[in-house]
Amino acid sequence: MVRTTPPRPVDIGRHFPELAPLARTAVRLHPRAGRPTAAVSSVGGPLLWPADEPWPVCPDHAGPSHVGTTPENARRVRRLLSRRARSGEDVSALLRRIPHQEEISQDGPLPLLPVAQLYAADVPGLPCPDGADLLQVLWCSFTDHDEPWVPRTVLRWRTAAEVRDPLDDAPQPSVVSHRNYLPEPCVLHPEPVTEYPHVIGLPRELRQRIEAWEGRHGSSYHDHLSVAPGCKAGGHVRWSLTDAVPLACAECGSNLRPLLTIADWEWDDEDPSWRPVEESTTPLHDDISPAWATKLWINRGYSLQLYVCEASWDHPRVQRMQ
Ligand SMILES: [Zn+2]
Ligand SMILES: [Zn+2]
Incomplete structure (x- = not known):
């Protein structure tokens, strides 16, 4: 729609x-909750990524552990909050059982999170270098980098047709700084x-x-x-x-x-x-x-x-x- x-x-x-x-x-x-694939424009969806290209990581967050929340717990909290909003159910006891901020181990540099993927065909006027038709944005969810208060982003432009052997499962970080910085998968309009x-x-x-x-x-x-x-x-x-x-x-x-x-x-x-x-x-x-x-x-x-x-x-x- x-x-x-x-x-x-x-x-x-x-x-x-x-x-x-x-x-x-x-x-x-107009991002809206959905199940985007790597073939479509998205926020928080999978990226069309060449299997032989290293996935970006954050050199500042290399482990062995970080204080934050797991992506799974962030999503559990969201599901409970949605449930409360829809039904009026008191979910406070369930919410209390989910750790808010905890020390979570991380083996090696933190893989970046996919934040946005824009196909130029979907976004009129999207600036792209010659030949490129896809912009991808990733970030480290932590906000204590050299530029404080916001996640540090990494941008990639690529030509979609050149990705002949796409990555199936992108590496996931074990920890995100806070659920506010974990984008929910959304399709775009x-x-x-x-x-x-x-x-x-x-x-x-x-x-x-x-x-x-x-x-x-x-x-x-x-x-x-x-x-x-x-x-x-x-x-x-x-x-x-x-x-x-x-x-x-x-x-x-x-x-x-x-x-x-x-x-x-x-x-x-x-x-x-x-x-x-x-x-x-x-x-x-x-x-x-x-x-x-x-x-x-x-x-x-x-x-x-x-x-x-x-x-x-x-x-x-x-x-x-x-
Ligand atoms: Zn310049
Ligand atoms: Zn970082």
Whole structure:
């Protein structure tokens, strides 16, 4: 089934012509619980990986043990929380039996977790180096790397047709830092939408005129007319943690292009503006809402944004929490 964002209440590019050239296409990914295979785009699903290519590991988390939870226990907790949300059953005694954080042994460097796999055919405009048609994102679930607070990601682009002997069973980490960083397997429903710059990134004078217009029209540029919430490819940056900062490549100074945003919530019941029309009657409870199918919760509600240099694929990519 497709997912369709309701039309924006107004076409803001017509009210403010200076915004029109700043419009960008974002592809909302709409991850929803499912059983993706390596042949399809996914969040938290298996990756199309050559059997003879080493699986990425985290050199910073090499064992012999780490404090966290096992992937199995993380999923048991989720199943109980869903059960409680659906039936109202008191599952607190069952939850207490599952270790929350414990010392778990790990034999060798921690294998990275598959986070996202995007086939270019599913995601219009997905930036890919020449010949590549598949982007894969993995991460180490621990958040104590050189860039604190967020998992460290590894990106791979590849040509799907070149993977003739795919890996059947990817290595699994024995431990994840917290269940918030273990993506639940989701299939995607990519949908292109038009975005305008986040309000924080606009010139002050334009911002003031938009605020005056909002007062007259009862529409919120920030909430409804600019940047889509949730997981998406491309589009504009949703600034939330910091002011807007220049997005320039450290190597050459060229613009950084937003590649992928990995976020938690896609919409909520308080503001259903971005809720797909197909989901207008779905459950709103946190633990069973389709708006939170990935179960990712990055540092208590931020998003992880990945950028690439517009000028060169060889230049370092950038990841930020916002
Ligand atoms: Zn690590
Ligand atoms: Zn560059």
